[in-house]
Amino acid sequence: MEEEMRNGKRWILAVVLVLGVLGGACDNAFESLGDKDSREAKLEEARIAMDSGDFTTAVALLVALNSEFPGDTEISRSLASAYSGKAGLSFFDLATQAQEAQDSGSSVDNTIGQLVSAFPHPVTDNNISDISTAITMMESISLASGDPNDYFALGLYYSAKAILLILKDTDRLGNDGIPDTFTPLALSDADAQTVYGSIGSAILNFGKAGLDDSSEILKSLNDLKGEIDARPETGIGNKLRAYLDSVF
Numbered sequence: 001m002e003e004e005m006r007n008g009k010r011w012i013l014a015v016v017l018v019l020g021v022l023g024g025a026c027d028n029a030f031e032s033l034g035d036k037d038s039r040e041a042k043l044e045e046a047r048i049a050m051d052s053g054d055f056t057t058a059v060a061l062l063v064a065l066n067s068e069f070p071g072d073t074e075i076s077r078s079l080a081s082a083y084s085g086k087a088g089l090s091f092f093d094l095a096t097q098a099q100e101a102q103d104s105g106s107s108v109d110n111t112i113g114q115l116v117s118a119f120p121h122p123v124t125d126n127n128i129s130d131i132s133t134a135i136t137m138m139e140s141i142s143l144a145s146g147d148p149n150d151y152f153a154l155g156l157y158y159s160a161k162a163i164l165l166i167l168k169d170t171d172r173l174g175n176d177g178i179p180d181t182f183t184p185l186a187l188s189d190a191d192a193q194t195v196y197g198s199i200g201s202a203i204l205n206f207g208k209a210g211l212d213d214s215s216e217i218l219k220s221l222n223d224l225k226g227e228i229d230a231r232p233e234t235g236i237g238n239k240l241r242a243y244l245d246s247v248f
Helices: 002-025 039-051 055-068 073-086 091-104 108-116 125-145 148-167 189-208 216-229 236-247
Strands: 170-172 179-182
Touching: 039 055, 039 073, 055 073, 073 125, 073 148, 125 148, 148 189, 148 216, 189 216, 189 236, 216 236
Parallel strands: none
Antiparallel strands: 170 179
């Protein structure tokens, strides 16, 4: 059980570390031109909104801009990023929490508490819907571009969706924010299938991004999937519920 807890929590740490990397990658350098109605000026306005954490405004601006310039990949990427932010993923906070955890050499239990505190809680259906929209957009973008960076982002969004669905069924108790309990019956078979499928899709897309099995993120995800598969219970729902119950 200690090994399961270590691997499960290492998976979240690895995902969060990568989230921090993507956060920096998504911080595009837009040129602000004098014409406030220009494409560049509107992109800059959306970037400023994202930087300030106002993802609702950023999404509204980018949806309008995406309609005005259909097929513009830069706008589409930015919109997918804005939806992920609207889902509650604070790249800056996640990167800061992960770095602080590494620098302090804190225990695994304390680390997971720090990292989970950067996610929204309680997780709502709107959070899940927004990350699903980001995934749908990035699927189209990566298919058209074949860019490893787009596959990397897609793998990240799938990982984040799995985490959000799991956190939806945890209770945060105490002052440290650690999800102390998991209610197995709260995770439906449909959600369990989505979590498991998201983990598989994350592995696939991180591979397309050029990561190999020795990378921390893929090693963690493969370990997690292997631990779920190894559970003696029948069916993905029962296997995942049993695994999460042992971890939390």
